[in-house]
Amino acid sequence: xxxxxxxxxxxxxxxxxxxxxxxxxxxxxxxxxxxxxxxxxxxxxxxxxxxxxxxxxxxxxxxxxxxxxxxxxxxxxxxxxxxxxxxxxxxxxxxxxxxxxxxxxxxxxxxxxxxxxxxxxxxxxxxxxxxxxxxxxxxxxxxxxxxxxxxxxxxxxxxxxxxxxxxxxxxxxxxxxxxxxxxxxxxxxxxxxxxxxxxxxxxxxxxxxxxxxxxxxxxxxxxxx
Ligand SMILES: C[S@@+](CC[C@H](N)C(=O)[O-])C[C@H]1O[C@@H](n2cnc3c(N)ncnc32)[C@H](O)[C@@H]1O
Numbered sequence: 001x002x003x004x005x006x007x008x009x010x011x012x013x014x015x016x017x018x019x020x021x022x023x024x025x026x027x028x029x030x031x032x033x034x035x036x037x038x039x040x041x042x043x044x045x046x047x048x049x050x051x052x053x054x055x056x057x058x059x060x061x062x063x064x065x066x067x068x069x070x071x072x073x074x075x076x077x078x079x080x081x082x083x084x085x086x087x088x089x090x091x092x093x094x095x096x097x098x099x100x101x102x103x104x105x106x107x108x109x110x111x112x113x114x115x116x117x118x119x120x121x122x123x124x125x126x127x128x129x130x131x132x133x134x135x136x137x138x139x140x141x142x143x144x145x146x147x148x149x150x151x152x153x154x155x156x157x158x159x160x161x162x163x164x165x166x167x168x169x170x171x172x173x174x175x176x177x178x179x180x181x182x183x184x185x186x187x188x189x190x191x192x193x194x195x196x197x198x199x200x201x202x203x204x205x206x207x208x209x210x211x212x213x214x215x216x217x218x219x220x221x222x223x224x225x
Contacts, residue, residue, distance in 0.1 A: 007043035016146040016157040028090035035063025042070035081106030096123035100131035129174040145178040171218025
């Protein structure tokens with residue numbers, strides 16, 4: 001159990017995610033695990049109410065311990081993705097530290113989140129380009145992204161909002177999104193392309209492999225800055 005009321009230190013990735021949470025909003029931290037982000041959002045006073053949510057009881061218990069000093073401002077929910085929330089219960093939604101496919105599945109399973117009033121903060125652990133492509137196709141606009149490193153890895157912290165305008169993004173957009181021009185963008189871009197190629201090697205022949213092939217081809221043909 002925590003004994004100090006000091007808010008936890010956030011690494012660059014979680015600090016960037018916290019910065020996109022609107023002050024005064026009710027926020028849901030989906031996949032809260034250790035609970036550091038939930039605790040920071042409640043303990044710093046940024047959010048009057050935080051839903052700390054996780055699929056598994058073990059992580060949720062960790063979050064309860066981390067958030068203990070601010071227990072009056074944190075509600076814990078056990079379950080998958082956004083199923084633990086009623087529409088409108090939280091306006092800002094953070095989904096951090098999961099693979100892109102899990103993030104897509106979570107959003108797809110909650111049709112109510114396809115609505116411009118929700119402020120989404122997404123931090124994919126893998127396949128950033130596939131998430132950008134999915135977001136564009138499904139009518140979500142990337143408002144902003146923050147490129148950062150944590151524990152030696154590159155992360156793109158994405159701030160997205162539903163607009164209903166579906167688009168077919170270019171390869172370069174999928175690869176870089178709004179990270180273009182930020183410090184380290186060139187290294188990040190090359191690394192993401194390498195990771196996507198590696199992912200492709202593990203795919204069985206089929207529509208997913210064909211789609212990734214097409215995306216990689218486009219990324220390589222696009223004129224990089
Ligand atoms: C790697 S941790 C990330 C923790 C924290 N969000 C971060 O970014 O540091 C991933 C957490 O997501 C949870 N998780 C995985 N799938 C989930 C789902 N469908 N719904 C809710 N939580 C999920 C796991 O149980 C785990 O606690």
